[in-house]
Amino acid sequence: MPEGHSVHRIARQFERSFTGPPVAVTSPQGRFAAGAEALDGHAVVQARAVGKQMFLEFDHALWLRVHLGMYGAWDFAGEIAVETLSPAERGGRGTGVVGANEDSPWSIGAPRRARLRMAESEKLGPELAEWPPPPVGAVRVRLLTATAVADLRGPTACEVQTPEEVDATIARLGPDPLVDGPAGEDAFVENVRRRNVAIGQLLMDQEVVAGIGNVYRAELLFRARLDPYRTGKDVPVELLRELWRDWSYLLGVGVETGQMLTMDGLTGDALERAKANRHDRHWVYHRAGQPCRVCGTPIATAEMATRNLYWCPKDQT
DNA sequence: TGGGTATGTCCAC
DNA sequence: TGGACCTACCCAT
Numbered sequence: 001m002p003e004g005h006s007v008h009r010i011a012r013q014f015e016r017s018f019t020g021p022p023v024a025v026t027s028p029q030g031r032f033a034a035g036a037e038a039l040d041g042h043a044v045v046q047a048r049a050v051g052k053q054m055f056l057e058f059d060h061a062l063w064l065r066v067h068l069g070m071y072g073a074w075d076f077a078g079e080i081a082v083e084t085l086s087p088a089e090r091g092g093r094g095t096g097v098v099g100a101n102e103d104s105p106w107s108i109g110a111p112r113r114a115r116l117r118m119a120e121s122e123k124l125g126p127e128l129a130e131w132p133p134p135p136v137g138a139v140r141v142r143l144l145t146a147t148a149v150a151d152l153r154g155p156t157a158c159e160v161q162t163p164e165e166v167d168a169t170i171a172r173l174g175p176d177p178l179v180d181g182p183a184g185e186d187a188f189v190e191n192v193r194r195r196n197v198a199i200g201q202l203l204m205d206q207e208v209v210a211g212i213g214n215v216y217r218a219e220l221l222f223r224a225r226l227d228p229y230r231t232g233k234d235v236p237v238e239l240l241r242e243l244w245r246d247w248s249y250l251l252g253v254g255v256e257t258g259q260m261l262t263m264d265g266l267t268g269d270a271l272e273r274a275k276a277n278r279h280d281r282h283w284v285y286h287r288a289g290q291p292c293r294v295c296g297t298p299i300a301t302a303e304m305a306t307r308n309l310y311w312c313p314k315d316q317t
Numbered sequence: 318t319g320g321g322t323a324t325g326t327c328c329a330c
Numbered sequence: 331t332g333g334a335c336c337t338a339c340c341c342a343t
Contacts, residue, residue: 002324002325003325006324052325067326068324070324070325070326070335070336071325071335071337072336072337073337073338154336156326156327156334157327204325206325206326214324214325216324306325306326
């Protein structure tokens with residue numbers, strides 16, 4: 001599932017393409033019919049992302065809360081402003097697809113009629129044959145303006161919330177570097193230090209820190225050379241502060257690039273390989289049995305917090 | 318072509 | 331504890 005960086009990117013896409021004009025809200029699949037009716041015809045005021053949760057505020061003080069879960073995805077189409085994608089993300093299509101400057105990885109493409117899938121990976125689809133495009137498959141909710149459409153499929157959560165309910169949802173979440181800034185660091189340290197629970201478990205706990213998923217967990221622990229089984233209260237405060245700052249850094253990279261790039265210092269061919277092939281992208285994630293990129297020891301794996309954990313038993317102590 | 322796995326969370330039993 | 335959610339991708343056949 002999309003980890004925190006994807007959700008922040010999606011919120012940004014909504015800010016760009018959906019705030020302002022009234023939005024037609026429907027549930028082609030039918031499972032969100034009542035919620036869609038409550039929002040239909042109202043304008044989106046703002047989009048917010050906290051951890052892996054996204055919130056859209058409508059102009060009558062109701063919010064749409066969405067959590068993508070493992071398989072959820074948003075498909076955007078229409079005259080949407082698309083950020084520059086890497087060649088791999090463009091699905092092997094030629095250049096000039098989004099009209100953005102190829103040399104500037106952070107630039108925003110000129111709005112044009114296109115299709116963009118935003119989930120764990122992002123991909124541009126073919127040009128649109130008709131407008132609005134017919135919903136394909138199980139579309140839980142469709143948001144439609146005169147120039148843009150967004151279809152949601154397969155979310156774990158999709159519901160209408162009052163402002164009080166939004167506050168309550170967010171209150172249950174730990175700090176998010178892009179929401180709380182440096183102030184989140186103290187909260188993170190405190191949340192970890194008071195628990196007699198493995199740090200590998202705590203990083204996956206959205207009440208401890210919001211937005212980290214299984215890939216970032218494994219990579220952050222390796223980057224810190226930290227044993228996943230060390231309990232929270234046993235991790236030195238200074239190491240926890242470094243861990244928080246590293247998460248803030250990786251989240252920023254993820255939001256800017258749309259990819260979970262966790263190996264620093266890559267240049268040239270190695271960088272291109274990492275961008276093109278996710279198996280060349282990580283230190284330990286999904287590399288069970290393969291040699292550690294630093295010491296050569298086979299990467300270990302075990303289940304922790306119901307997910308597969310990966311780590312180097314020699315380097316992480 | 319078909320099966321297994323996956324970035325996550327909630328709920329029924 | 332296991333299933334549901336519902337899709338994309340990779341690999342074996």
